[in-house]
Amino acid sequence: MIIIGVDIGGGSIKGAAITSKGKILDGFTLPMDKEASQEVMFSRLADTIKNFIDTHKYEEEISGVGLGVPGILDKANGIVISSPNMPTWSNFNIVKYLSSKLNLPIKIVNDASAAALGEARFGSGKDYSNIIMLTLGTGVGGGIIINNELYDGYKGTGAQLGHALLELNGRECGCGRRGCLEAYASATALKKDTEKLIKENPDSILAKIANKLGKVNAKVAFDADRANCPLGHKLVTDYVMYLSEGILDYANIFRPDVFVLSGGVANEGEYLLSRIRKYLKDHDYGYKDAPIIKVEQARLGYDSGKVGAASLFFGRR
Ligand SMILES: [Zn+2]
Structure with a gap:
């Protein structure tokens, strides 16, 4: 077919x-x-x-x-x-x-x-039955597979995982609410945070990396972190915290076999994933026998x- x-x-x-x-x-x-x-x-x-x-x-x-x-x-x-x-x-x-x-x-x-x-069918989720996908791009999208079937709610509206609350009365979100995960963990949010720090610190390594590139994207923060820039380190550390707190919430609700991450920020691969895995291990729900929360990068990419x-x-x- x-x-x-x-x-x-x-x-x-x-x-x-x-x-x-x-x-x-x-x-x-x-x-x-x-x-x-x-x-x-x-x-x-x-x-x-x-x-x-x-x-x-x-x-x-x-x-x-x-x-x-x-x-x-x-x-x-x-x-x-x-x-x-x-x-x-x-x-x-x-x-x-x-x-x-x-x-x-x-x-x-x-x-x-x-x-x-x-x-779920052909990529990083293919060996699992229960999968949560998070797409980290312009926004934060979410997809849920339960027992090998898509769960997409009333009339197939889909799961709006990016619009779950991370901070009460927090940052403005495009959806009209405040404090949604998307306003912290999307590529757009990371870009905004990076721009703010560059403006406040025009002589930083972070600013130099962005100037050399001629623009600010989600990768600038990671490149700065790799170059031992304290601002880059703060951006990446905060980003990992925001995203991981979201993942912990979904883990506590669904306990999927695996989380699959895609979109612009997920292109950082193991550099991002290893930091998320460590955060999850350190902050997971208190029972000691909890299975490790698996997090993988989408294999099919775009x-x-x-x-x-x-x-x-x-x-x-
Ligand atoms: Zn929202």
């Missing part, structure tokens, strides 16, 4: 033909146009997929399209209710629209849930969303 898996991101829509073994055959990218109406954007997407199908012939026919969509969905009815990346999208029946244009079955899922499905969206058609693993 070959399915087109699509990942709708803030900057672009990426898709690929994916086999039921999780192999990516060919892909396409459609730039996101935030000014365009939803009708225009989805019509471009339909044309792009149609064109892709017409120009790529495989031994097996393409038999469906799965989409990972950020925002609030009514999965059962195929409707995108709203999306933070696309402010103009509202109550659009993407399943009805695309299936009439493409004559193929269409399925949708929350984007972080898609990433969790991809990692492909996990596409692969997971396609896997909506692959049945139970």
Whole structure:
């Protein structure tokens, strides 16, 4: 079976033909146009997929399209209710629209849930039954797999793990609440914290690293820490604390077999993971026999969303 898996991101829509073994055959990218109406954007997407199908012939026919969509969905009815990346999208029946244009079955899922499905079936979660995925990018997304099945709540809205409370009356969050994990543990939050310290300490190693790079991203703090900069060390230490406190909460609720981390910050790999593992070990719920909380980096990287969206058609693993 070959399915087109699509990942709708803030900057672009990426898709690929994916086999039921999780192999990516060919892909396409459609730039996101935030000014365009939803009708225009989805019509471009339909044309792009149609064109892709017409120009790529495989031994097996393409038999469906799965989409990972950020925002609030009514999965059962195929409707995108709203999306933070696309402010103009509202109550659009993407399943009805695309299936009439493409004559193929269409399925949708929350984007972080898609990433969790991809990692669960083909990535770092494949040896486990209970998995929590955290995506550390613009925001903090969450996906929950329980007993090998996606748990995505009422009408498939998805698990908004990034909007669990870390600090009462804390930092402002994009969702309208204060103190959400996302406001501390997203790549955006780390970038903001880094910018603040650079402004206060223009002669620091941290500032020099950012100047050399010509911008501030989540990696600057880690590079500064690696260069023994005390500010970099503080940023990384605080970041590890914020994220790990979130992970501890989810561990106490779900005790999953493994946490899988993806997104920009997770690219720090073992440098980040080893510090998180140490924090978790030192702060885990008090019983001495508690199993170690496993934390791994997503193996499929930026492909996990596409692969997971396609896997909506692959049945139970
Ligand atoms: Zn929030």
